[in-house]
Amino acid sequence: MKLRNALFAASALVSVTATAALADGHATTLTIATVNNGDMIRMQGLTDDFTEKTGHTVEWVTLEENVLRQRVTTDITTNGGAFDIMTIGMYETPIWGANDWLVPLDDLSDDYNVDDILPAMRAGLSHEGTLYAAPFYGESSMIMYRTDLMEAAGMEMPDAPTWQFIREAAAAMTDRDNEINGICLRGKAGWGEGGAFITVTANSFGARWFDEDWNAQFDQPQWAEALNFYVGMMEESGPPGYATNGFNENLSLFQQGKCGMWIDATVAASFVTNPDDSTVADSVGFALAPNSEGIEKKSNWLWAWALAIPAGTQKADAAKEFIEWATSTDYIELVAENEGWANVPPGARISLYENANYKDIPFAQKTLDSILAADPTDPTVDPVPYVGIQFVAIPEFAGIATEVSQEFSAAYAGQQTVEEALEKAQAITNEAMEAAGYR
Amino acid sequence: MARAVTTQRKALNTAIAWAIGLLIFFPILWTILTSFKTEAQAIADPPVFLFFDWTLENYAVVQERSNYMRFLWNSVFIAGGSTILGIIIAVPAAWSMAFVPSKRTKDILLWMLSTKMLPAVGVLYPIYLIFIKLGILDSRLGLTVVLMLINLPIIVWMLYTYFKEIPGEILEAARMDGASLRNEILYVLTPMAIPGIASTLLLNFILAWNEAFWTLNLTAAQAAPLTAFIASYSSPEGLFFAKLSAASTMAIAPILILGWFSQKQLVRGLTFGAVK
Numbered sequence: 001m002k003l004r005n006a007l008f009a010a011s012a013l014v015s016v017t018a019t020a021a022l023a024d025g026h027a028t029t030l031t032i033a034t035v036n037n038g039d040m041i042r043m044q045g046l047t048d049d050f051t052e053k054t055g056h057t058v059e060w061v062t063l064e065e066n067v068l069r070q071r072v073t074t075d076i077t078t079n080g081g082a083f084d085i086m087t088i089g090m091y092e093t094p095i096w097g098a099n100d101w102l103v104p105l106d107d108l109s110d111d112y113n114v115d116d117i118l119p120a121m122r123a124g125l126s127h128e129g130t131l132y133a134a135p136f137y138g139e140s141s142m143i144m145y146r147t148d149l150m151e152a153a154g155m156e157m158p159d160a161p162t163w164q165f166i167r168e169a170a171a172a173m174t175d176r177d178n179e180i181n182g183i184c185l186r187g188k189a190g191w192g193e194g195g196a197f198i199t200v201t202a203n204s205f206g207a208r209w210f211d212e213d214w215n216a217q218f219d220q221p222q223w224a225e226a227l228n229f230y231v232g233m234m235e236e237s238g239p240p241g242y243a244t245n246g247f248n249e250n251l252s253l254f255q256q257g258k259c260g261m262w263i264d265a266t267v268a269a270s271f272v273t274n275p276d277d278s279t280v281a282d283s284v285g286f287a288l289a290p291n292s293e294g295i296e297k298k299s300n301w302l303w304a305w306a307l308a309i310p311a312g313t314q315k316a317d318a319a320k321e322f323i324e325w326a327t328s329t330d331y332i333e334l335v336a337e338n339e340g341w342a343n344v345p346p347g348a349r350i351s352l353y354e355n356a357n358y359k360d361i362p363f364a365q366k367t368l369d370s371i372l373a374a375d376p377t378d379p380t381v382d383p384v385p386y387v388g389i390q391f392v393a394i395p396e397f398a399g400i401a402t403e404v405s406q407e408f409s410a411a412y413a414g415q416q417t418v419e420e421a422l423e424k425a426q427a428i429t430n431e432a433m434e435a436a437g438y439r
Numbered sequence: 440m441a442r443a444v445t446t447q448r449k450a451l452n453t454a455i456a457w458a459i460g461l462l463i464f465f466p467i468l469w470t471i472l473t474s475f476k477t478e479a480q481a482i483a484d485p486p487v488f489l490f491f492d493w494t495l496e497n498y499a500v501v502q503e504r505s506n507y508m509r510f511l512w513n514s515v516f517i518a519g520g521s522t523i524l525g526i527i528i529a530v531p532a533a534w535s536m537a538f539v540p541s542k543r544t545k546d547i548l549l550w551m552l553s554t555k556m557l558p559a560v561g562v563l564y565p566i567y568l569i570f571i572k573l574g575i576l577d578s579r580l581g582l583t584v585v586l587m588l589i590n591l592p593i594i595v596w597m598l599y600t601y602f603k604e605i606p607g608e609i610l611e612a613a614r615m616d617g618a619s620l621r622n623e624i625l626y627v628l629t630p631m632a633i634p635g636i637a638s639t640l641l642l643n644f645i646l647a648w649n650e651a652f653w654t655l656n657l658t659a660a661q662a663a664p665l666t667a668f669i670a671s672y673s674s675p676e677g678l679f680f681a682k683l684s685a686a687s688t689m690a691i692a693p694i695l696i697l698g699w700f701s702q703k704q705l706v707r708g709l710t711f712g713a714v715k
Contacts, residue, residue: 031660036674041504059660062671067655074563074656080571082659193675247676252482255678267676277479277678 027055028318033072034087035065035305037267039137039345043326046334050325056318065192072310076101081312084319088133088308090124090376094393096308097132103309103316105131105323112324116349121304124376124387133306134327137267138347140370141200141300143287144254144272145261146280149173149180153260160288160298163204163229166261170237173260182237184259185230187412188246191398194412195405196301196390197263202226204291204299208380209392209429214438216429218404218422227418229292231411243412255279263289263299266370269363270342286366288373297381301390302374304348347371400432467691473684474498481681497685505668507689514664514693516579517654518647521586522640525594528587530636533598534624538607548599551592559589559652570657577659585657586647594643601635602628637704641697648694665690 034040040062047058061083063071072086076096088096096102108114114122114131121135143161150157153172158165170182186197199209207222217223234242237260239253247264251271254262255278262268275281289300307326309319325331329351335344341357346367352358353368379389386392391401404425411421433439473481475493501507536544566585567576575581605628613627629636651666658667672679672686698705 033659036671036679037677044504061659061663061667063655063667064670064673065675067670067673071656074567078564078567078571080567080576082576248674248678251678252484255479255482256484258484265676271677276477 026318027057028315029057029059030084030315030318030322031059031061031082032085032087032307032322033061033063033068033075033083035068036062037137037305038270038343040087040305042335042339042343043136043331046331046338049334050322053325054318054321056321058322076310076312079312081310081314083310084313084315085322086308086310087136087305089306090302090304091388091391091393091398093125093133093306093308094127094387095395097127097130101311102132103311103313103319105134105309105320108134108320108324112328116329116351118348118350118371120302120371120374120376121306121348124302125304125306133304133308134323135304135306135348136327137345138302138304138371139266140302140347140367140374141197141264141289142266142269142366142370143261143263143289144269145169145285145287146173146257146259146283147285148283149260150285157285157287161290163201163233163290163292163299166263166290167229167233167236170233170261174237179258180260181239181253181258182260183233184239184245184250184253184262185234185242186246186250186264187234187238187243187409188249189402189406189409190246191391191401191405193246193405194243194409195401198227198230198405198408199390199401200289200299200301201230203297203380203389204289204295205229206292206295206297206381208382208384210384210386210433212383212385214385214433216426216433218426218429223422224418226292227408227411227422231418234412243409265303266347266363266367269367273362286363288366288370295381297379298373300370300374302371302376303390394438396432396436396438400429403428403432467695470684470691471688473681474688476681476684478678478681481684482678497681498689500682501672501685501689505671505686507668510663510665510668510690511693513579513658513662514648514666514690517582517586517662517664518644520579520583521590521647522643524583524587525591525643526598526636526640529591529594529598529639530624530629532595533602534628536595536599537602537605538610548596551595555589555592563656566653567657576657577661577663579662582654582657582662582664585653586650589650589653590643590646593646594639597639597642598632598635601632601639604635605631634704634707637701638707641701641705645694645698 044060044062051057068087069092072083072088073092074080075082076086093102097104117135118138121138122131125131125133125135143157143166145157150169150173153169155169155172157169166183172182174180174182186194188194202208202223205222205226207220207226208217211217239245239258245253247268250259250262250264251268253259254272257280269284269286272278272284273281289298291298307323309316309323313319327348329349332344332349332352336357342361344352344358346352346364353364358364374389376387376389386394391397407416407421407424407428410416411418430439472488474497475495476487476491477494477496480487480491536548570576570581573581609631610623610627613623618627649666651670654664654666655670658664669683669686669690672683
């Protein structure tokens with residue numbers, strides 16, 4: 001009798017467990033590596049919506065951008081499988097896609113409407129026409145300026161100014177006695193910091209990193225012109241110690257009313273117009289990033305934080321479901337419903353900029369115009385063998401550009417001349433490219 | 440007269456010691472103060488020191504966003520486990536080096552220390568691959584072993600230095616009284632070296648607690664300790680210094696409290712034998 005009861009209890013337990021498993025279906029837990037920015041934090045808060053719809057749960061691993069880059073690179077190159085989804089940028093995506101380290105996103109559902117992704121973003125996140133990462137948020141760079149100071153200087157900002165106008169306006173707005181600097185720009189060493197900024201500036205002066213045979217081009221007059229212009233303008237109108245200023249330092253200066261103009265990521269627009277944090281929120285205007293007179297290319301970059309699936313994951317189907325959810329138009333509406341239209345992730349989908357609610361946001365149109373003005377497949381005046389505007393999409397670039405930007409920062413700090421910095425940059429780059437077998 | 444000069448000198452020394460102490464502590468104090476400010480106050484220029492509207496909002500946000508207790512438990516497990524494991528291995532090693540040295544003992548000691556001179560990133564890939572093969576990536580056990588191995592040279596060196604201060608004759612006497620090797624180490628050597636062992640424990644616990652290379656690179660969601668918790672609030676694009684400071688304060692609070700209560704033992708152990 002006891003045995004029969006025990007068998008009955010055991011079979012009941014087995015059937016309950018089986019039923020629970022069936023009800024659960026294919027439910028799984030996804031581990032997602034991501035960066036700490038406002039958009040990603042908001043997504044973490046809304047993940048319950050995804051779990052409700054699919055049954056999958058999510059574990060977030062949030063890291064600082066540079067730490068994340070190192071962490072996910074280690075994992076993907078060793079096929080570690082620690083993450084099911086990785087947040088990566090435009091620099092990594094084509095390189096990793098070419099190495100078959102990412103799962104191609106070529107079978108997303110019809111409802112997802114992949115054609116709604118901004119063409120520039122799609123191009124930057126693809127390799128040979130195959131999409132390897134879905135953009136969650138995109139940005140370019142543009143001018144943010146103080147309308148009150150510009151007016152006081154007796155000048156008017158054009159929609160698309162030249163560098164020469166910017167220099168003149170910066171000098172006119174500078175008021176050293178009141179700690180107002182006409183212009184604040186990145187000078188900090190690092191390929192993603194000052195390195196990115198000086199690269200796009202050089203593009204707009206007609207310079208390029210490499211010729212078609214991968215020879216470094218720092219010995220060309222365009223680079224000297226761009227760098228001398230930048231140093232001259234910053235010495236006239238920039239903040240003291242600009243050689244160590246990056247995004248956050250300039251954001252802080254601008255929010256405290258100490259910059260007349262700031263050229264940086266379009267995402268900064270929401271920060272400088274937020275009255276909770278910015279003392280100048282009600283007097284900020286926007287314009288397209290400048291170009292040098294006679295040069296068509298503007299000094300704006302293109303970047304996207306995108307979600308990609310590493311080839312080592314065992315949960316590719318669930319990961320695709322998450323990516324479709326997180327980068328969909330429905331998600332944008334979910335954010336708008338919970339946090340307002342000013343907080344939806346910008347720069348990824350065409351339909352967002354056709355939305356009447358979003359058009360009311362003061363910086364929306366300029367953000368779109370800036371993104372549309374950037375083409376990662378045609379970044380410079382002269383032809384180049386690479387893709388990327390503020391970077392060169394080859395694995396060696398991060399190391400080379402970090403070293404080169406250190407030399408440039410030393411020139412900004414007055415530790416060496418611009419000519420010396422360019423000479424060293426030329427040698428560093430050619431040596432590294434030779435070692436890597438490009439030359 | 441001579442006494443007056445001595446008093447003045449003492450006062451001066453005290454003042455200098457306090458000034459240096461405050462200077463060293465200031466970054467921690469500033470972090471704690473910033474954690475009670477708004478983001479706007481955190482970047483205010485000129486900076487606000489004490490007179491601002493104190494807020495607990497950053498702590499509330501951090502609590503809501505992160506599972507602090509999981510990070511804390513991982514830190515306690517990994518730092519505690521690696522330290523205890525390290526001591527268990529290092530005590531016999533240091534005993535043999537201190538009391539039965541061979542011709543190569545000094546070379547071995549130096550070689551052990553030289554492993555600390557290699558940049559950690561140089562062995563990241565081999566260790567990462569080993570972790571994948573063994574299936575211990577993102578596990579507390581794997582991280583405990585790695586941190587133990589990393590700190591082992593320091594533990595052995597510290598214990599060796601303390602053991603060298605203990606007269607070998609005492610151990611010899613114990614042996615003559617019939618003590619086995621195990622009993623000699625457990626009941627004779629260890630009690631005499633308690634201050635040294637305690638300070639070694641504390642120092643290595645602090646080192647393991649603060650270790651931020653391996654703990655970030657070998658973990659994901661499950662085994663991440665408080666160093667990963669801090670890293671999740673750092674951002675190069677956006678000013679979140681107040682929240683980062685709140686996260687940092689929460690991460691260092693346990694170790695600060697531990698250090699505060701055990702400072703006597705720590706100082707005693709670190710200066711053990713220094714006056715000889």
